[in-house]
Amino acid sequence: xxxxxxxxxxxxxxxxxxxxxxxxxxxxxxxxxxASRTPYSALPMPTLCSDATRLEAADPLAPVxxxxxxxxxxxLLRHDTGRRVAAxxxxxxxxxxxxxxxLHQCALENSLLIGIDCLGRMENSVYxxxxxxxxxxxxxxxxxxxxxxxxxxxxxxxxxxxxxxxDLAIRVLGHDPAEDIGxxxxxxxxxxxxxxxxxxxxQPPENREAASAAALEWRRQGREALLRNAADQTGSLTKLxxxxxxCLNCYNCRVACPVCYCRECVFGTDxxxxxxxxxxxxxxxxxxxxxxxxxxxxxxxxxxxMSHACVACGHCTSVCPSHIPVADVFIxxxxxxxxxxxxxxxxxxxxxxxxxxFEEESKEKAR
Amino acid sequence: xxxxxPKIIVMVCNWCTYTAADLAGTSRLAYPANVxxxxxxxxxxxxxxxxxxxxxxxxxxxxxxxxxxxxxxxxNGNLKxxxxxxxxxxxVEQFGFEPERLRLQWIGASEGPxxxxxxxxxxxxxxxxxPSPARDAVVL
Numbered sequence: 001x002x003x004x005x006x007x008x009x010x011x012x013x014x015x016x017x018x019x020x021x022x023x024x025x026x027x028x029x030x031x032x033x034x035a036s037r038t039p040y041s042a043l044p045m046p047t048l049c050s051d052a053t054r055l056e057a058a059d060p061l062a063p064v065x066x067x068x069x070x071x072x073x074x075x076l077l078r079h080d081t082g083r084r085v086a087a088x089x090x091x092x093x094x095x096x097x098x099x100x101x102x103l104h105q106c107a108l109e110n111s112l113l114i115g116i117d118c119l120g121r122m123e124n125s126v127y128x129x130x131x132x133x134x135x136x137x138x139x140x141x142x143x144x145x146x147x148x149x150x151x152x153x154x155x156x157x158x159x160x161x162x163x164x165x166x167d168l169a170i171r172v173l174g175h176d177p178a179e180d181i182g183x184x185x186x187x188x189x190x191x192x193x194x195x196x197x198x199x200x201x202x203q204p205p206e207n208r209e210a211a212s213a214a215a216l217e218w219r220r221q222g223r224e225a226l227l228r229n230a231a232d233q234t235g236s237l238t239k240l241x242x243x244x245x246x247c248l249n250c251y252n253c254r255v256a257c258p259v260c261y262c263r264e265c266v267f268g269t270d271x272x273x274x275x276x277x278x279x280x281x282x283x284x285x286x287x288x289x290x291x292x293x294x295x296x297x298x299x300x301x302x303x304x305x306m307s308h309a310c311v312a313c314g315h316c317t318s319v320c321p322s323h324i325p326v327a328d329v330f331i332x333x334x335x336x337x338x339x340x341x342x343x344x345x346x347x348x349x350x351x352x353x354x355x356x357x358f359e360e361e362s363k364e365k366a367r
Numbered sequence: 368x369x370x371x372x373p374k375i376i377v378m379v380c381n382w383c384t385y386t387a388a389d390l391a392g393t394s395r396l397a398y399p400a401n402v403x404x405x406x407x408x409x410x411x412x413x414x415x416x417x418x419x420x421x422x423x424x425x426x427x428x429x430x431x432x433x434x435x436x437x438x439x440x441x442x443n444g445n446l447k448x449x450x451x452x453x454x455x456x457x458x459v460e461q462f463g464f465e466p467e468r469l470r471l472q473w474i475g476a477s478e479g480p481x482x483x484x485x486x487x488x489x490x491x492x493x494x495x496x497x498p499s500p501a502r503d504a505v506v507l
Contacts, residue, residue, distance in 0.1 A: 266416070
């Protein structure tokens with residue numbers, strides 16, 4: 001079985017809950033990491049569920065994500081516990097998880113990765129507002145293009161919205177989620193598990209390719225516009241600094257970044273906790289310095305450290321208290337870095353990180 | 368008004384290019400005084416921060432000199448440097464720094480004259496480029 005159609009009867013969440021529940025009841029996995037509402041808010045949070053009867057609030061298709069949940073998935077998979085964990089993740093979360101696995105932050109051997117076709121996430125506040133108008137947003141979101149302008153800038157520019165490095169994929173493109181959704185097995189592990197729970201094999205819907213192509217084209221244009229706009233706004237040192245002029249050095253972007261994985265970031269160490277003599281010397285040299293210092297240095301260093309692995313999830317923008325479109329410039333820089341190294345983060349867990357491969361003959365010129 | 372004299376940060380590895388610089392010195396091969404030499408154990412220990420810091424603090428050019436491929440004292444530090452430098456160059460050029468301001472060159476321990484020649488060439492190249500955009504900008 002590589003493709004199955006799951007009937008939803010107007011409730012795609014229920015279909016997904018039943019799928020995850022059958023994985024748990026059949027003891028094919030020991031726990032499921034999935035976005036669920038909590039009793040206190042409609043905003044779904046990553047939850048870890050090991051009881052098939054407690055999936056009642058799971059809603060992984062809700063167009064919102066308060067984090068890039070690769071972090072939560074990686075902490076669950078940090079080392080081999082002998083227990084099998086299924087994780088329902090967005091494509092950008094899967095890509096980040098694969099990068100974290102390459103960085104030895106987690107091991108994917110005991111995982112079952114379930115990706116979803118993702119048409120974007122809204123900012124938390126936008127989601128909660130939209131939910132007031134449309135209580136059944138999870139279904140309505142995929143039924144028309146009516147909500148696509150409400151998703152984040154990074155999502156509107158995302159051309160990698162279909163899960164790649166997953167065992168199973170939950171498909172919504174080409175489906176009306178009020179009627180059915182698709183389930184595709186992408187790996188042997190995925191196929192085995194799906195056969196074990198006994199889902200009947202079916203053909204993908206006819207308009208799936210057309211729907212994917214249309215979604216891709218709209219996002220490709222969005223991406224081009226984002227790259228062009230970021231280049232215009234940051235094309236010189238002065239412009240770059242204007243872009244980040246309201247940065248507070250809070251480092252929220254670094255905290256939210258799923259691939260900024262260092263336990264201790266150099267910007268949190270004494271290297272950048274300058275003694276007063278250093279600050280006074282800098283002031284004396286330049287006449288005046290802004291405090292805290294090293295704002296431009298921070299962003300450039302982060303680009304140099306992680307742009308090869310940037311998965312373009314946009315969470316850096318979402319958490320910025322100064323509303324700086326951090327992701328736009330990072331996505332632009334990442335596209336250049338990734339082209340330079342011919343590297344696509346999250347494509348394949350066996351693809352080496354470019355900075356860890358040293359050939360005597362290299363296409364990067366010495367000068 | 369004094370003419371523009373570029374400030375050049377030169378990061379060299381202890382085993383090859385620093386030795387070449389030393390050889391240039393003992394051989395009385397003069398090279399431009401624009402050069403500020405920083406000796407490191409290996410170009411492989413150059414964190415991208417060092418290069419970015421030099422540029423943001425107003426260096427007009429950054430030159431990195433390491434061992435020829437295959438000659439690295441630590442086997443592959445120079446190859447690591449090459450990967451990183453290519454990445455940093457790509458980043459700084461997107462923000463208005465000419466890519467030519469960052470040069471990586473392999474200069475072996477015995478190549479004193481080669482060191483002299485490279486310094487003269489690089490200083491000349493950076494003079495032609497003019498002052499770095501960071502010189503007059505307020506760097507936050």
